[in-house]
Amino acid sequence: MHGWRPIGATSIPDAEFTPADVKLDIPIERLGDTALLVRFGAAIDAALNQRVHACAQILRARAPAWLLDLAPAYASLAAHVDTSGLRGDDPLSAAEAWLRETIDENLIEDAPTTPREMEIPVIYGGDAGPDLAEVAARAGIGTEALVAMHMANQYTVAMMGFAPGFPYLLGLDARLATPRHARPRERVAAGSVGIGGAQTGIYPAAGPGGWRIIGRTPLRLFDPTRHPPCLLQAGDRVRFVAIDAARFAELEAQTRRAPT
Amino acid sequence: MLVSVLAPGLLTTVQDAGRQGARAFGVGVSGAADAYSLAVGNVLAGNPPDAAALEITLTGPTLRFGRSATIALCGAAIDAHVDGIALPGWRPIRLRKGTTLTLGACRRGARAYLSVAGGIDVPLVLGSRSTDLRGGFGGHRGRALRRGDEVSVGSPPGNAHHHREAVAIAPWWIDHEPDLDFSDSIAVRVLTGHDASQPSDALHAHEWIVDASSNRQGLRLRGPALQAADARERISEPVTPGTIQLPSDGAPIVLLADAQTVGGYPRIGHVITADLPRLAQRRAGQRLRFIPVDHALAARANAQQRARLGRIAVGVRGLRTED
Numbered sequence: 001m002h003g004w005r006p007i008g009a010t011s012i013p014d015a016e017f018t019p020a021d022v023k024l025d026i027p028i029e030r031l032g033d034t035a036l037l038v039r040f041g042a043a044i045d046a047a048l049n050q051r052v053h054a055c056a057q058i059l060r061a062r063a064p065a066w067l068l069d070l071a072p073a074y075a076s077l078a079a080h081v082d083t084s085g086l087r088g089d090d091p092l093s094a095a096e097a098w099l100r101e102t103i104d105e106n107l108i109e110d111a112p113t114t115p116r117e118m119e120i121p122v123i124y125g126g127d128a129g130p131d132l133a134e135v136a137a138r139a140g141i142g143t144e145a146l147v148a149m150h151m152a153n154q155y156t157v158a159m160m161g162f163a164p165g166f167p168y169l170l171g172l173d174a175r176l177a178t179p180r181h182a183r184p185r186e187r188v189a190a191g192s193v194g195i196g197g198a199q200t201g202i203y204p205a206a207g208p209g210g211w212r213i214i215g216r217t218p219l220r221l222f223d224p225t226r227h228p229p230c231l232l233q234a235g236d237r238v239r240f241v242a243i244d245a246a247r248f249a250e251l252e253a254q255t256r257r258a259p260t
Numbered sequence: 261m262l263v264s265v266l267a268p269g270l271l272t273t274v275q276d277a278g279r280q281g282a283r284a285f286g287v288g289v290s291g292a293a294d295a296y297s298l299a300v301g302n303v304l305a306g307n308p309p310d311a312a313a314l315e316i317t318l319t320g321p322t323l324r325f326g327r328s329a330t331i332a333l334c335g336a337a338i339d340a341h342v343d344g345i346a347l348p349g350w351r352p353i354r355l356r357k358g359t360t361l362t363l364g365a366c367r368r369g370a371r372a373y374l375s376v377a378g379g380i381d382v383p384l385v386l387g388s389r390s391t392d393l394r395g396g397f398g399g400h401r402g403r404a405l406r407r408g409d410e411v412s413v414g415s416p417p418g419n420a421h422h423h424r425e426a427v428a429i430a431p432w433w434i435d436h437e438p439d440l441d442f443s444d445s446i447a448v449r450v451l452t453g454h455d456a457s458q459p460s461d462a463l464h465a466h467e468w469i470v471d472a473s474s475n476r477q478g479l480r481l482r483g484p485a486l487q488a489a490d491a492r493e494r495i496s497e498p499v500t501p502g503t504i505q506l507p508s509d510g511a512p513i514v515l516l517a518d519a520q521t522v523g524g525y526p527r528i529g530h531v532i533t534a535d536l537p538r539l540a541q542r543r544a545g546q547r548l549r550f551i552p553v554d555h556a557l558a559a560r561a562n563a564q565q566r567a568r569l570g571r572i573a574v575g576v577r578g579l580r581t582e583d
Contacts, residue, residue, distance in 0.1 A: 037498060069282070071283035161521050
């Protein structure tokens with residue numbers, strides 16, 4: 001075993017909670033009959049996203065047993081609830097009262113931000129990056145300039161989604177924004193670094209995908225038997241570093257996935 | 261005990277009650293698409309309701325049991341045979357050591373559940389034994405069963421039983437009404453979503469047909485194209501099983517157990533939890549209509565379904581100790 005437990009399992013005993021005196025401005029709406037959605041905004045914005053993850057951290061640290069899961073996204077956060085663990089005719093309203101009590105604006109503002117800095121080695125172009133030339137042509141620059149621009153920026157991991165361990169990265173140079181393929185590729189290799197609209201991201205596993213692929217990393221982004229399973233976590237600052245084929249092979253051998 | 265897969269069926273996966281607590285990693289719930297049938301099957305087999313079982317889609321596998329076993333088949337009505345004897349669903353069945361169980365077509369419904377006393381014993385991954393098909397992990401090697409696989413079953417509590425017959429079938433069974441409805445057109449209760457459709461009652465105004473491209477991730481519905489009242493592009497927000505998404509082609513998608521964690525399409529409604537099992541049993545070409553309900557009714561329906569499951573567990577325990 002790897003010490004992984006559902007979030008509610010580490011909790012303190014359920015505290016008695018009463019409707020909060022302080023009014024929370026953040027809207028909370030219902031996501032069906034088993035989840036609540038806390039919305040901080042409706043834009044892709046680094047500061048908004050940081051508030052989402054600070055809030056998730058606060059809720060996780062105080063999670064009662066009925067709080068099954070938290071799903072932080074760009075500007076919103078879902079709290080998934082075991083309604084059988086709550087009393088009353090409307091169990092979600094009890095969960096909502098707890099959220100309003102627990103989400104403290106001051107705590108969110110004061111949340112410590114010491115993001116990790118991560119380097120992702122990438123082999124750009126060739127078989128590893130079949131769309132590199134096209135992305136460069138669309139941007140009206142050479143492929144070397146494109147690679148330099150992609151490496152120059154520091155990116156922030158906004159969330160994991162789409163697939164297990166897929167990091168959505170904020171901070172792409174606006175000049176490199178490229179629309180997705182009209183028809184997604186049937187198979188994108190694991191580790192592929194892509195551009196989808198104004199975002200860049202990394203495919204953790206092989207599968208279909210519509211983003212423009214400019215390179216590939218030998219690092220293993222997602223391994224469900226590892227703790228934590230994701231190499232990157234929300235809030236991390238990421239830089240891409242170009243490597244050659246020899247270095248790629250060396251790193252790939254080190255990180256080659258164990259047979260399952 | 262090992263169960264040998266002589267033929268895999270169309271899509272047979274190991275599923276339990278699902279994986280909670282990993283959405284921050286982009287990992288969805290997975291688990292049985294029809295959680296009600298999983299729970300009843302496990303109770304009949306003497307397992308905890310959330311134990312891992314085999315979820316069988318449309319056409320079943322052929323399996324050989326390395327030891328005697330108590331099993332139950334719930335969910336879809338599936339053709340099941342041992343030595344030419346037809347096996348009924350929704351009751352405990354004892355199989356002699358070395359028995360070959362042949363599962364054929366689902367006659368009504370889309371997904372049958374084979375629970376085996378002791379539970380399917382695959383490793384826990386991120387807290388669950390469920391197969392995450394898109395992530396390629398969990399369950400049996402992260403994939404559907406194949407011919408030649410050997411699946412491990414845990415040791416059931418209590419004494420091993422010995423009998424001469426190939427099968428021993430309990431004379432009583434569980435009635436799945438009202439939690440499942442296999443008729444050609446069913447009603448499914450929905451709560452409002454974040455986004456309105458245009459006109460606002462368009463989702464409830466007529467019947468929908470289940471498209472053949474539906475899978476564990478979602479049911480794709482065919483009907484008159486819907487429009488979101490606000491068609492502007494929006495950023496990805498959390499979704500969950502039951503969420504009804506409206507892509508730009510106007511054909512709604514109801515997310516099922518393999519729902520992704522976030523999505524960018526408008527959300528025009530949510531199917532209540534108590535109705536997800538009957539939704540998971542829809543087959544391509546079958547129809548459904550949506551009935552708007554409020555949260556108080558949804559909470560009551562969910563509590564009533566849990567109460568029925570609780571009564572079934574108590575009743576089955578009593579019957580099992582009698583024989």
